[in-house]
Amino acid sequence: MSNNQRKKYIAINYGIPGPVVFSQLIEYTLQMGIFDMHFDYNFLMSGKSYFTKNAQLEENIQQLKKKAKGKVSVFPTPFVNKIPMLYLYSFFIKYMSCHKDDNSKTIIHPRGLPSALIANYMRERDDDVSYIYDMRGDSLAEFAYQNRKSPDSLEQRMQLYKALEEKAVHGAGHVICVSNALKEIVLKRYKIDSKKVTVIPCCADANLFKPDLAKRVEVRKHLKLDDQLNLIYCGGLNMWHCAEEMFQLIGGVLQAVTEAFFIVLTPHRSDAFRLAEKYLPKHRYLIDEVSRNDVPKYMLASDIGVILRQNTAVNKASSPTKIAEYLIAGLPVILTGNIGDYSKLIIDSEVGFLLRDDPIDVVKDLSPLIKYVNKRDWPERDIISDFGIDNFSKAKFIPCLKDIYDSI
Numbered sequence: 001m002s003n004n005q006r007k008k009y010i011a012i013n014y015g016i017p018g019p020v021v022f023s024q025l026i027e028y029t030l031q032m033g034i035f036d037m038h039f040d041y042n043f044l045m046s047g048k049s050y051f052t053k054n055a056q057l058e059e060n061i062q063q064l065k066k067k068a069k070g071k072v073s074v075f076p077t078p079f080v081n082k083i084p085m086l087y088l089y090s091f092f093i094k095y096m097s098c099h100k101d102d103n104s105k106t107i108i109h110p111r112g113l114p115s116a117l118i119a120n121y122m123r124e125r126d127d128d129v130s131y132i133y134d135m136r137g138d139s140l141a142e143f144a145y146q147n148r149k150s151p152d153s154l155e156q157r158m159q160l161y162k163a164l165e166e167k168a169v170h171g172a173g174h175v176i177c178v179s180n181a182l183k184e185i186v187l188k189r190y191k192i193d194s195k196k197v198t199v200i201p202c203c204a205d206a207n208l209f210k211p212d213l214a215k216r217v218e219v220r221k222h223l224k225l226d227d228q229l230n231l232i233y234c235g236g237l238n239m240w241h242c243a244e245e246m247f248q249l250i251g252g253v254l255q256a257v258t259e260a261f262f263i264v265l266t267p268h269r270s271d272a273f274r275l276a277e278k279y280l281p282k283h284r285y286l287i288d289e290v291s292r293n294d295v296p297k298y299m300l301a302s303d304i305g306v307i308l309r310q311n312t313a314v315n316k317a318s319s320p321t322k323i324a325e326y327l328i329a330g331l332p333v334i335l336t337g338n339i340g341d342y343s344k345l346i347i348d349s350e351v352g353f354l355l356r357d358d359p360i361d362v363v364k365d366l367s368p369l370i371k372y373v374n375k376r377d378w379p380e381r382d383i384i385s386d387f388g389i390d391n392f393s394k395a396k397f398i399p400c401l402k403d404i405y406d407s408i
Helices: 019-035 047-051 055-067 083-097 113-124 139-146 154-171 180-190 213-220 244-254 271-281 295-301 321-328 344-351 367-375 383-391 396-408
Strands: 006-014 039-046 072-077 102-110 129-134 172-178 198-199 231-232 262-263 283-290 304-307 333-335 352-354
Touching: 006 019, 006 113, 019 039, 019 321, 019 396, 039 047, 039 113, 047 072, 055 072, 055 244, 102 113, 113 129, 113 154, 113 321, 129 154, 139 154, 139 304, 172 180, 172 396, 180 198, 180 213, 213 295, 231 244, 231 295, 231 321, 244 262, 244 367, 262 295, 262 352, 271 283, 304 321, 321 333, 321 344, 321 383, 333 344, 344 352, 352 367, 383 396
Parallel strands: 006 039, 006 102, 039 072, 102 129, 129 172, 172 198, 231 262, 231 304, 262 283, 304 333, 333 352
Antiparallel strands: none
16 A cells, blocks of 8 residues: 555444443544544444434434544444345445545444454455454354354354354454453464454543542532442343342342442343342442443442453453443452453452352352452552553553554
């Protein structure tokens, strides 16, 4: 490619542009504007999601349109996860987004495998198209887990899925993995040069989550959370989250530690209330669904972050954003020992408490955890926050991402 070639940047996401997509894709690419890299955004949504957009989704789209200098487009897809549709949309996005002169190159940032396949189909038909495959986890393990209750022909479908991902990996100019564990899987599975793969974990914005002692006192008082030791969980309660075990575990802690209180911020409120009624002492918890903008203040009011994950191949390669948020907010983290690079790093750095790998075993003996919570022998909030910022702040990885875009 000539150094004089003009570059056009496109981000593609196959799914709803919700909080996770904002955190993992949109916020990063918007910050590329400081390097005069401005993205068009293309979101492919199921017909049902597209035609029944809720108020929050509409707000997210309008918010992005205000911030982005490029175009923001949302397309309905009649057949989600049907591979032939990806070919169709590769042509559609190219037509909508790639009107360009003869002296330009298109750089695509696709999030996830379907988006990467769209980018690859575009690359195969245009020498001036390159893409970065942004792998958000072990896609093959996720596919197997999601289809575990439909074993018929699963092996054949797995082989097809693997072949498609291999095509996306080898067609990419560069691959981003969210953990070193995932990078090792990719290198072993697809036999590619390690120089082509960079680890960028799911990070958080230090400007939003960094602790402020004066503001903490104010927020705790405003939320009426100032007299408790607040444990917090922020996230979903479905799929590979150990919701039942987490509520059971926290219930045991609340029974043993009289000043302890549990904050649950989740879109799955009905499930949370059901589990709270089953496991938690009355009047010792707060369950709510809040906007992304309000999450930092609840983190500020909290004292300990909690996350439990199933002991599966999916989680062993993962990088949950909520852990980065906990750490940057200065919270020690109670977590299981099977979460990507996080579990070993947190225990080695003494900024949290490591539970057994199997959450079911954890609830059989809560005495070590109760002792940890009662003793409160963890580093000062600022020390934990500095550790989080050093390792999981988005600002740390922005220059790295720019170098990747420049390299292809």
